[in-house]
Amino acid sequence: MEHDLHLRDRVGLQDFVLLEDYNNEDEFIENLRKRFNKDIIYTYIGPVLVSVNPYKELPIYSQEYIETYRGEAFYELPPHIYAVADTAYRSMLSEKRDHCVLISGESGAGKTEASKKILHYLAEASRRTADVDRVKERLLQSNPVLEAFGNAKTNRNDNSSRFGKYMDIQFNFKGVPVGGHILNYLLEKSRVVHQAAGERNFHIFYQLLAGADEKTLQRLHLQADPDVYFYLKQGGSSQVASINDARDFKVAKNGLEVIDFSEKEQSDLFAIVAAVLHLGNMEFDEDANHQTIVIASEHATSIAQLLGCPEDVLKKALTYKSIEARGEKVHSPLNVEQAVYARDALAKAVYERMFTWLVNKINRSLAFEEQRGQTLMGLLDIYGFEIFQTNSFEQFCINFCNEKLQQLVIELTLKSEQEEYLREGIEWEPVEYFNNKIICDLIEEKHRGIIAILDEECLLPGETTDATFLSKMEDTIGQHPHFRGHKMARKQISRQEFQLRHYAGEVMYNVNGFLDKNNDLLFRGLKEAMIETTNSITSTVFTQAEIESKKRPDTAGTQFKVSLSQLMVILMSKEPSYIRCIKPNDSKRPAIFSEAIVRHQVKYLGLMENLRVRRAGFAYKRNYDFFVHRYKSLCPATWPHYHGDAKDGVRLICEHLHFDASDYKLGKSKIFVRSPKTLFETEDALQARKHELATLLGATYRGYRQRRRYQQMQAAVTNIAKYWRRLAAQRLLARRRHAATVLRRFVKGFMTRHQSLSLDNSEFLQYVRREYLMRLAKQVPRSVLDKSWPRCPSSLRKTDDLLRPLCTRTLVRHYVRSLSPDQKNQLEQKVIAEVIFKGKKQSYQHSIPHYFLDHRLPEGTSAAILAHFEAKVKPGDEKTTYSTVVTKYDRHGYQSRSWILLTTNAALYLLEEKNLKLKHRVPYSSIKGVKLCRKYWNLNN
Numbered sequence: 001m002e003h004d005l006h007l008r009d010r011v012g013l014q015d016f017v018l019l020e021d022y023n024n025e026d027e028f029i030e031n032l033r034k035r036f037n038k039d040i041i042y043t044y045i046g047p048v049l050v051s052v053n054p055y056k057e058l059p060i061y062s063q064e065y066i067e068t069y070r071g072e073a074f075y076e077l078p079p080h081i082y083a084v085a086d087t088a089y090r091s092m093l094s095e096k097r098d099h100c101v102l103i104s105g106e107s108g109a110g111k112t113e114a115s116k117k118i119l120h121y122l123a124e125a126s127r128r129t130a131d132v133d134r135v136k137e138r139l140l141q142s143n144p145v146l147e148a149f150g151n152a153k154t155n156r157n158d159n160s161s162r163f164g165k166y167m168d169i170q171f172n173f174k175g176v177p178v179g180g181h182i183l184n185y186l187l188e189k190s191r192v193v194h195q196a197a198g199e200r201n202f203h204i205f206y207q208l209l210a211g212a213d214e215k216t217l218q219r220l221h222l223q224a225d226p227d228v229y230f231y232l233k234q235g236g237s238s239q240v241a242s243i244n245d246a247r248d249f250k251v252a253k254n255g256l257e258v259i260d261f262s263e264k265e266q267s268d269l270f271a272i273v274a275a276v277l278h279l280g281n282m283e284f285d286e287d288a289n290h291q292t293i294v295i296a297s298e299h300a301t302s303i304a305q306l307l308g309c310p311e312d313v314l315k316k317a318l319t320y321k322s323i324e325a326r327g328e329k330v331h332s333p334l335n336v337e338q339a340v341y342a343r344d345a346l347a348k349a350v351y352e353r354m355f356t357w358l359v360n361k362i363n364r365s366l367a368f369e370e371q372r373g374q375t376l377m378g379l380l381d382i383y384g385f386e387i388f389q390t391n392s393f394e395q396f397c398i399n400f401c402n403e404k405l406q407q408l409v410i411e412l413t414l415k416s417e418q419e420e421y422l423r424e425g426i427e428w429e430p431v432e433y434f435n436n437k438i439i440c441d442l443i444e445e446k447h448r449g450i451i452a453i454l455d456e457e458c459l460l461p462g463e464t465t466d467a468t469f470l471s472k473m474e475d476t477i478g479q480h481p482h483f484r485g486h487k488m489a490r491k492q493i494s495r496q497e498f499q500l501r502h503y504a505g506e507v508m509y510n511v512n513g514f515l516d517k518n519n520d521l522l523f524r525g526l527k528e529a530m531i532e533t534t535n536s537i538t539s540t541v542f543t544q545a546e547i548e549s550k551k552r553p554d555t556a557g558t559q560f561k562v563s564l565s566q567l568m569v570i571l572m573s574k575e576p577s578y579i580r581c582i583k584p585n586d587s588k589r590p591a592i593f594s595e596a597i598v599r600h601q602v603k604y605l606g607l608m609e610n611l612r613v614r615r616a617g618f619a620y621k622r623n624y625d626f627f628v629h630r631y632k633s634l635c636p637a638t639w640p641h642y643h644g645d646a647k648d649g650v651r652l653i654c655e656h657l658h659f660d661a662s663d664y665k666l667g668k669s670k671i672f673v674r675s676p677k678t679l680f681e682t683e684d685a686l687q688a689r690k691h692e693l694a695t696l697l698g699a700t701y702r703g704y705r706q707r708r709r710y711q712q713m714q715a716a717v718t719n720i721a722k723y724w725r726r727l728a729a730q731r732l733l734a735r736r737r738h739a740a741t742v743l744r745r746f747v748k749g750f751m752t753r754h755q756s757l758s759l760d761n762s763e764f765l766q767y768v769r770r771e772y773l774m775r776l777a778k779q780v781p782r783s784v785l786d787k788s789w790p791r792c793p794s795s796l797r798k799t800d801d802l803l804r805p806l807c808t809r810t811l812v813r814h815y816v817r818s819l820s821p822d823q824k825n826q827l828e829q830k831v832i833a834e835v836i837f838k839g840k841k842q843s844y845q846h847s848i849p850h851y852f853l854d855h856r857l858p859e860g861t862s863a864a865i866l867a868h869f870e871a872k873v874k875p876g877d878e879k880t881t882y883s884t885v886v887t888k889y890d891r892h893g894y895q896s897r898s899w900i901l902l903t904t905n906a907a908l909y910l911l912e913e914k915n916l917k918l919k920h921r922v923p924y925s926s927i928k929g930v931k932l933c934r935k936y937w938n939l940n941n
């Protein structure tokens with residue numbers, strides 16, 4: 001595996017699978033330290049990439065590196081994020097299956113940068129055309145736009161994503177990016193109105209003040225100093241050495257233009273950003289009548305101008321609460337504290353909805369309608385696990401998200417790996433791991449989970465507070481092993497806190513603000529004020545339908561839980577690749593490796609469990625059918641067509657390639673290859689074989705094409721030049737002469753058609769007769785009962801008079817000849833029956849379609865009765881003609897008895913049904929007549 005390793009990889013191992021003591025966590029961390037100290041930030045655990053944030057720029061992302069890793073086998077070059085991207089990309093194209101790259105790690109570990117590097121590689125690795133370059137540019141430029149509006153400086157990361165982002169990149173069957181779609185999750189909108197010490201608001205606020213020209217700032221009524229604005233100065237870190245806000249503003253503005261934002265949309269977007277800053281500077285006080293009033297009216301005027309909203313409507317919405325009861329609106333005044341709450345709620349709501357609109361606008365720009373032959377490459381860049389001094393509702397949701405992701409990773413890399421090996425009958429060393437489903441259930445379980453309890457408190461009438469929510473949690477889930485409240489640990493946990501034991505460690509949450517943030521309510525009057533705005537964005541994101549809707553909107557926690565479940569479904573449907581990001585220290589400084597911090601991340605990322613799985617198992621596994629289909633060209637016994645059992649085909653290929661018996665196992669439906677070296681040597685052989693086959697095919701096709709072209713040219717020179725002109729002229733002349741003669745004769749014949757036969761009309765009349773006879777041949781009656789006959793021309797009336805009766809006689813003769821003796825006999829009987837019964841018996845008409853039967857005895861006894869009759873009753877010279885069961889009624893009492901009636905050619909016989917004893921023999925000569933009733937006797941014949 002290491003014959004081609006780069007020189008610098010001699011310091012430390014490039015794959016943790018090669019560690020001698022792979023169960024030793026100290027050796028694992030020491031290997032990370034060696035490589036980090038040499039600026040080697042990437043290491044493998046099998047196919048999993050571990051990335052350590054260097055906190056500095058490294059010269060390993062140039063175009064030269066992209067070309068180096070493009071198309072190379074995964075283990076042939078030193079570990080790199082480009083190797084993961086290239087492997088996922090090529091696997092997506094060859095297998096025609098959607099892929100995704102899951103990037104996990106703490107905040108500040110480098111997840112956002114990793115996703116940008118992958119996106120950049122995919123854009124460079126695919127083909128280049130004008131349309132493709134436009135799509136690539138939009139995909140790449142969406143990143144700085146979303147970072148400007150959704151990222152912020154935190155105490156752990158100067159460019160921390162304060163929202164979750166999942167991007168699907170659409171590729172056509174050629175592997176060219178043709179579109180994309182972005183899903184965003186849980187924007188930390190509370191940051192708009194409050195930042196902790198040392199942190200900043202979203203980048204766009206500072207970028208706008210630092211990068212906009214003087215004219216733009218005047219139009220937005222802004223000053224360039226961020227410390228003038230309440231929403232920007234709370235963290236006390238407006239200026240950051242590692243961030244150039246003016247440069248980033250130009251990058252973001254260029255991104256907006258590339259993504260097709262019009263000047264009007266950009267103007268309205270920045271107007272909303274400015275309006276939020278003015279909102280933060282609005283202050284409230286009480287007048288002499290103890291009514292809350294706006295005292296910083298110049299900011300209200302600016303907001304009204306920027307959003308296109310009447311100033312008086314805005315002020316009233318901020319100082320009065322509008323309630324609709326029984327069809328009437330009631331305006332309730334707000335105190336100063338409530339007005340400040342309304343102001344902050346409006347700022348958060350406007351910014352959040354603007355951000356959602358921004359994502360949707362980007363999606364429309366990236367949309368590609370054609371769905372045929374598409375594959376997707378997903379990139380998940382979502383906030384990492386967070387533990388702050390004070391952890392609130394946002395950290396609760398973020399850490400819940402990381403629990404779900406960790407659960408997904410467990411299912412896809414550890415649990416599913418073990419289950420698959422056991423299912424395939426492959427022996428290996430089982431690996432124990434911590435399954436964090438118990439923590440996920442604690443948070444999201446219906447009726448008993450923390451989110452369900454929080455929602456229930458939000459919906460309860462009366463005075464519910466954060467304290468009642470905490471109390472209800474302690475009563476409901478207080479005994480859960482991963483939950484601790486004040487009642488259980490009074491000294492360690494205050495009355496406003498509870499503790500959860502996450503997979504990453506124990507986190508203390510402060511419940512203050514949980515209910516308000518989960519309710520996420522915005523006063524009706526503020527919504528109505530936003531609906532009246534003329535700003536194209538606010539008037540779109542605030543709708544009248546929202547006001548008129550009677551349904552209570554889902555809480556923020558429920559919305560996040562549902563969207564997170566949908567994300568899990570999306571990720572589970574794709575083939576995953578993994579990048580585990582680690583931050584080496586908390587100070588965001590290069591060349592510092594803190595063992596305690598790294599050890600903690602190695603533990604909660606499950607890296608040791610992953611390593612144990614890789615060492616106990618196999619590096620490569622594929623279905624037999626896929627393996628045979630892919631590698632059959634390497635073995636003469638399976639090439640070009642193999643129709644045998646797939647497992648036998650795999651065995652033939654492995655034996656031909658001289659696989660070591662200990663290096664692979666054959667399961668029930670898959671082959672398992674232990675060493676990546678074996679796999680990639682096989683891939684190299686396949687690539688070489690493809691070149692041979694391509695050369696052979698190309699040479700054969702080129703020879704065939706040239707030969708055909710030569711033959712065509714030779715035929716054209718030999719024949720076309722020699723004959724074509726003369727032949728064409730001769731044919732044209734002959735056609736014209738013939739056409740003139742035929743037309744002349746036809747016209748004369750038509751004009752003289754009613755005259756006696758002559759040279760002028762003979763051909764025409766002959767044509768008419770032929771056409772009539774041809775038509776008659778197709779339309780002549782096919783049945784004796786068909787009396788139709790096509791109309792004939794006048795010149796053929798005599799012939800028609802002869803043909804019609806001749807046809808009728810022919811049909812009759814054919815019909816008679818086709819009758820069998822039985823059918824003839826039946827017809828003779830029908831004729832006799834007509835003479836006897838027609839007009840005399842009502843059931844006669846119903847009996848006509850039915851054949852007469854010779855015997856009507858029961859099926860089970862008919863053979864025995866006829867045999868007895870033939871042998872013991874009738875004389876030998878008589879022939880039996882008919883038999884049936886009849887009922888005899890006594891003259892006195894009308895008692896009924898069943899007899900059997902049989903007839904011969906000489907007499908009529910009556911036998912008892914039970915013993916077949918002869919009762920009467922009546923010769924036909926003694927019968928004087930037969931009398932029948934005219935009514936129905938239920939006799940068909």
